[in-house]
Amino acid sequence: MAKSGIITGLDVGSFSVKTIIAELTAEGEVNVLGTGCVESKGVRKGVVVNIDAASQAIAASIEKAEIMAGTEAGGVIASIGGDHLLGINSKGVIGVTSRNREITETEVERVMESARSVRLPAEREIIHLVPQEYSVDDQDEVKNPVGMTGTRLEAEAHLITGLKTAGDNLMKAVEKAGFFIEDIIAAPYAAAAAVLAGDEKELGAALIDIGGSTTTVMLFVEGAVWHTAVIPVGGMHVTNDIAMGLRLPHIAAEDVKVRYGTAMPELAADTDIIEIPSLGDRPPRTVPKRALAEIIAPRLEEIFRLVQKEIDKAECRELLGAGAVVTGGLAQLNGISDMAEAVLGTMPVRVGHPKGFTGMLDVTQNAGFAVAVGLVIKRLEEEVVPKAPSQRRERASAKSDSGFGRKIGDWFKEFFS
Ligand SMILES: Nc1ncnc2c1ncn2[C@@H]1O[C@H](COP(=O)(O)OP(=O)(O)OP(=O)(O)O)[C@@H](O)[C@H]1O
Numbered sequence: 515m516a517k518s519g520i521i522t523g524l525d526v527g528s529f530s531v532k533t534i535i536a537e538l539t540a541e542g543e544v545n546v547l548g549t550g551c552v553e554s555k556g557v558r559k560g561v562v563v564n565i566d567a568a569s570q571a572i573a574a575s576i577e578k579a580e581i582m583a584g585t586e587a588g589g590v591i592a593s594i595g596g597d598h599l600l601g602i603n604s605k606g607v608i609g610v611t612s613r614n615r616e617i618t619e620t621e622v623e624r625v626m627e628s629a630r631s632v633r634l635p636a637e638r639e640i641i642h643l644v645p646q647e648y649s650v651d652d653q654d655e656v657k658n659p660v661g662m663t664g665t666r667l668e669a670e671a672h673l674i675t676g677l678k679t680a681g682d683n684l685m686k687a688v689e690k691a692g693f694f695i696e697d698i699i700a701a702p703y704a705a706a707a708a709v710l711a712g713d714e715k716e717l718g719a720a721l722i723d724i725g726g727s728t729t730t731v732m733l734f735v736e737g738a739v740w741h742t743a744v745i746p747v748g749g750m751h752v753t754n755d756i757a758m759g760l761r762l763p764h765i766a767a768e769d770v771k772v773r774y775g776t777a778m779p780e781l782a783a784d785t786d787i788i789e790i791p792s793l794g795d796r797p798p799r800t801v802p803k804r805a806l807a808e809i810i811a812p813r814l815e816e817i818f819r820l821v822q823k824e825i826d827k828a829e830c831r832e833l834l835g836a837g838a839v840v841t842g843g844l845a846q847l848n849g850i851s852d853m854a855e856a857v858l859g860t861m862p863v864r865v866g867h868p869k870g871f872t873g874m875l876d877v878t879q880n881a882g883f884a885v886a887v888g889l890v891i892k893r894l895e896e897e898v899v900p901k902a903p904s905q906r907r908e909r910a911s912a913k914s915d916s917g918f919g920r921k922i923g924d925w926f927k928e929f930f931s
């Protein structure tokens with residue numbers, strides 16, 4: 515049996531499956547007890563495409579974390595990623611009918627429900643409904659309208675949507691692995707909780723999670739989510755380029771990338787020579803680090819140009835005062851923030867390592883764990899609000915940074931109806 519107070523975050527990525535088992539301390543902190551990271555199987559572009567293979571990787575990752583933690587995982591909070599994720603901005607409006615025209619939590623919930631009622635293709639479902647801001651009569655830019663008096667309440671909200679089948683297959687794979695999902699959270703929403711500081715979100719920031727086969731962009735403006743998009747290019751494309759460019763088997767190209775890779779040729783000295791394996795029985799060869807960087811750089815440039823496009827599409831470039839935070843496995847590549855700054859222009863860029871927890875501090879060095887850590891942190895945010903489903907829902911709509919944490923029953927109803 516899992517100990518009470520145990521929270522398990524499961525990030526089923528295209529490159530690796532990461533698990534964090536953490537406990538909530540009496541002081542309300544997240545203490546990481548165990549981690550698991552295994553090669554992913556049966557997942558393409560962030561989506562489960564082979565239930566059997568994915569379930570084996572999920573079981574192996576969770577079991578590793580359980581052994582390290584010395585406790586069972588219990589129910590898991592799983593992330594959903596992939597290029598089917600799509601953010602949409604929506605508006606809701608209601609007339610205030612309460613006594614004295616005072617806005618209560620009930621009105622906030624009603625206006626959020628109104629914002630939720632957008633026409634979506636049948637195969638798509640809302641994963642999170644995140645409030646951005648409210649207006650009361652002609653007073654706009656209201657962060658919390660509760661207690662105000664007015665006749666008309668409007669809400670702007672960001673809807674994070676995804677394909678129903680992607681959630682369906684993720685759930686099947688987790689269940690086949692012998693575990694059950696307590697909640698599902700969109701991967702970038704979780705990553706943001708682990709790597710972005712509150713003041714960065716307030717000032718405006720771009721979260722860029724570069725994984726194995728996807729790059730996820732989530733833009734925060736004035737503390738609220740403004741734009742969510744997933745680009746189907748990631749670190750595995752860089753590895754493929756190295757394999758082709760240096761004629762290396764994939765596994766060797768991956769190793770060369772992690773050990774010697776640099777994001778920009780200017781950052782690698784011509785005189786810095788590395789030894790790489792050869793195909794077949796041939797002896798190892800030497801190449802300058804700069805030659806490796808010249809293979810890596812164009813793909814990264816492509817990735818950040820696509821990110822730039824998303825920022826332009828959202829028309830909020832000048833609202834991103836805190837700049838960009840790059841996270842995910844590929845964020846560990848030497849010089850990645852320099853490359854991002856070079857492409858994104860005047861924006862300051864930093865690498866985002868997961869934080870907000872104690873124990874297993876080596877995880878803080880691994881940006882690839884951002885989503886898994888964020889899942890646990892998001893659950894903690896929910897733990898401090900009332901647990902009854904209706905209350906959770908109210909609080910989730912009222913808080914500017916909350917998604918709809920749902921118990922499995924609610925999630926089933928919503929995702930599979
Ligand atoms: N130290 C490192 N230096 C450079 N690249 C790294 C390092 N560690 C991991 N990577 C790269 O990060 C990528 C995997 O990142 P991550 O684990 O975040 O992906 P994922 O979550 O499984 O994939 P996705 O989110 O696209 O579904 C791989 O391409 C891997 O080569």
Ligand SMILES: [Mg+2]
Binds near residue numbers: 701726842885
């Ligand atoms: Mg990922």
